[in-house]
Amino acid sequence: MIEDLLTASVIASGIRLAMPYLYAAIGETFGQRSGVLNLGVEGVMLLGAYSSFWGVYQLTPDKATSFDPMALAAGVLVAVLVGLLMGLATAFINVTLQAEQGISGIGIYLFGLGMSTLLFQKNFSQVVTVKGFPKIHFPVLSDIPLIGEIFFRQNLLVYGAFALIPLAWFVLHKTTFGLRLRAVGQNPEAADSMGISVTRVRYMAVIIGGVLASVAGASMSIGHLNVFQQNLTDGRGFIAVALVYFGSWRPYGVMYGALLFSLVTALQIKAVTIGIGIPSELLSMTPYLLTIIALIFASRRIDQPAALTRPFERGE
Amino acid sequence: MKKVYLVVALLLVAAISLPVLSGSPAQAQDDVFRVAVVTPSTGTDLAFSQSMYDALAAIQEERGEDAFEFAISENLFVVDDAAAALRDYADQGYDLVIAHGSQYGSSLVEIAPDYPETAFAWGTTVDTFVDQDITNVYAYEARSEQGGFVLGVMSAMLTESGVIGVVGPIETGDAKLYVDGFKAGVAYEDEEIEVLVNYIQSFSDLAKAAEAAQAMIDEDADVLTGTAQMVPGAIQKAQEAEALWFGTQADQASLAPDIVVACQVYDWTVALNPIIDQVMEGTLGGEAFALTLENEGLVIQFNEEFELDEEVMAAGEEVAQAIVDGDISFEIAEDGTLTVVEAE
Structure with a gap:
């Protein structure tokens, strides 16, 4: 039975499903490592999903039969800008105004949900589609059995998501900025006494998080589904926050978590589709159940940034 | 403060x-x-x-x-x-x-x-x-089982692979009626055809609907249908794979003019x-x-941009007429099971 289920196409499906989690959760990792919890990821994802979709829709010529590279690039750029603004706003609320992070995040989420729905309704009279990022076909490589389907027939944003993992690891662990960021998340007082601006570093980290969350949304609307609808991300931003805990605040840990969750989802979809005799209501729970179980056993809370959710106030 | x-x-x-x-x-x-x-x-x-x-x-x-x-x-x-x-x-x-x-x-x-x-x-x-x-x-x-039945009959005539996929939300209400009617229509035309049904347990998860459609396409499905507001995800995958699509609730032809054959539209x-x-x-x-089809609250809307085989369209219209005339009707048991009743 397992060979019926675990096919190359199921693994390819899992990789596609993992893409938005990777962008959003890596972004959230930066924020949390600096000590700022942002529960508003979902809202920023929705704004990114909408704005990039809007950008591509506006710039693609009428009746286009294929994708337009410039329009797609512009779509991603719009998402980056929106993410930048939302990151800035999040940082202002959480770092400068020192709001309660668990609650301010919910506010940001609701804002993103409401605003993206409102803009969609005002600017589009009904659901429409765009030509999003196409699958890339590599000569020879894409035609290799199994491996070709899994690794070499994905779109650019999927590769971007996986390229982000080593990059994030490098930035966090091998650069001065990463060292400062971690220091600020562990012990802001000590970092401050070393002359590091806690506020500045946290702003940077939260803005990186905003940009990546927004791109995560874009990866769904113009990199996977080619359509926007209200609440398109459907809770993925909250899963992304959980994946940061799951991955113990490490880029590779986050990746393993995202892949596990997405592969189980893909397996579950396959199992229901071919009908293995277990009700779909039960099977649909498996990714969530598995994540909860894995969180209980795998999460090493000891790695949690010591100053997470703790605002920094400079003692005079 | x-x-x-x-x-x-x-x-x-x-x-x-x-x-x-x-x-x-x-x-x-x-x-x-x-x-x-x-x-x-x-x-x-x-x-x-x-x-x-x-x-x-x-x-x-x-x-x-x-x-x-x-x-x-x-x-x-x-x-x-x-x-x-x-x-x-x-x-x-x-x-x-x-x-x-x-x-x-x-x-x-x-x-x-x-x-x-x-x-x-x-x-x-x-x-x-x-x-x-x-x-x-x-x-x-x-x-909605009435239009579902009509679309099912046409799907069965159009599939070349003998596999048809259905993406549903939660098994209840008009979604269940539609899916059951569709399945009955396929079986009415050809009992050999395999119908893959996936209720994704969500009305809103487009990504899951998309991957469910993809899983069906990977199982050789060349005709797909689905109901509820998350189907635009599935329609996109059908379009990528050039599989045909039958819609319900509203006219979805504008989403994929090349592959939408017909939709059951609610009025x-x-x-x-x-x-x-x-x-x-x-x-x-x-x-x-x-x-119902009889009171024209349900209308089978053919996509004008899709070149449908006349024989298939005629068969669809014939079955729809049979439902209007009462020659084919549907009984729904208390447990939700749908039975097709053909008049003598």
């Missing part, structure tokens, strides 16, 4: 921006008939909510803006929020308050008795609560017009209305 104000202000902004209310509040003018509707998704979803929005707009067009006004509260997937909106509309003195979602029933049974002067309508259901001594609720439903005016007329005459509830 400053922080507390900030958080409260943020939440307020968020709460205001969440449910999008449109339409003007009711004023006490007796010559205008005012309808309010509460829907779980947006009126632009090309599916369940849009079918209701379009119907109200059509009625307004027909009766004139001086005689007919409507307000809509969209996106109220959370039943508690919807219940608050229903009460609010009843308080404002709307003539007819529509709860457009089967999940709203348990709220309506509490609300309706508190407003005996207001007429309510609830769908999709057949239950008007008369057995609970409530007399101001109309019920409406779509017999709620068929249920709403008699309800409105009866409310105007003073009857506030107690009757159930159904959209």
Whole structure:
């Protein structure tokens, strides 16, 4: 039975499903490592999903039969800008105004949900589609059995998501900025006494998080589904926050978590589709159940940034 | 303290921006008939909510803006929020308050008795609560198995691989009727054909709908269908794979003109017009209305841009006529099982 289920196409499906989690959760990792919890990821994802979709829709010529590279690039750029603004706003609320992070995040989420729905309704009279990022076909490589389907027939944003993992690891662990960021998340007082601006570093980290969350949304609307609808991300931003805990605040840990969750989802979809005799209501729970179980056993809370959710106030 | 104000202000902004209310509040003018509707998704979803929005707009067009006004509260997937909106509309003195979602029933049974002067309508259901001594609720439903059957017959004629895929939300209401009718239609035409059904347990997860469609395509499905507002995800995958698509609830041809063959379109005016007329005459509830192929509340809309084999179209029209004439009918048992009944 397992060979019926675990096919190359199921693994390819899992990789596609993992893409938005990777962008959003890596972004959230930066924020949390600096000590700022942002529960508003979902809202920023929705704004990114909408704005990039809007950008591509506006710039693609009428009746286009294929994708337009410039329009797609512009779509991603719009998402980056929106993410930048939302990151800035999040940082202002959480770092400068020192709001309660668990609650301010919910506010940001609701804002993103409401605003993206409102803009969609005002600017589009009904659901429409765009030509999003196409699958890339590599000569020879894409035609290799199994491996070709899994690794070499994905779109650019999927590769971007996986390229982000080593990059994030490098930035966090091998650069001065990463060292400062971690220091600020562990012990802001000590970092401050070393002359590091806690506020500045946290702003940077939260803005990186905003940009990546927004791109995560874009990866769904113009990199996977080619359509926007209200609440398109459907809770993925909250899963992304959980994946940061799951991955113990490490880029590779986050990746393993995202892949596990997405592969189980893909397996579950396959199992229901071919009908293995277990009700779909039960099977649909498996990714969530598995994540909860894995969180209980795998999460090493000891790695949690010591100053997470703790605002920094400079003692005079 | 400053922080507390900030958080409260943020939440307020968020709460205001969440449910999008449109339409003007009711004023006490007796010559205008005012309808309010509460829907779980947006009126632009090309599916369940849009079918209701379009119907109200059509009625307004027909009766004139001086005689007919409507307000809509969209996106109220959370039943508690919807219940608050229903009460609010009843308080404002709307003539007819529509709860457009089967999940709203348990709220309506509490609300309706508190407003005996207001007429309510609830769908999709057949239950008007008369057995609970409530007399101001109309019920409406779509017999979506009828169109599902017709589309199923045509799907069976069009598949070359012998595998057909169906993406459903949750196995309930008109979604279940449609899927069961569709499956019966396929089997009616050819019992050998395999129908893969995946209820993804969500009305809103487009990505999951997309991957469910992809899984069916990987199993060789070359004709797909699906119901509820998350199907645009599935339609995209069908288009990528050049598989054919049959739609329901609204006309989805604009989403993928190359592959959409036909859609079963709901026209709620068929249920709403008699309800409105009866409310105007003073009857506030107690009757159930159904959209059928016979009363043209259900219409099989062929996509003009798709070159459909004439034989297939003729077969579809023939089966639809047989349902209209009563030669083919459907019985739904208490446990939800659908049986096709053919007249001798």
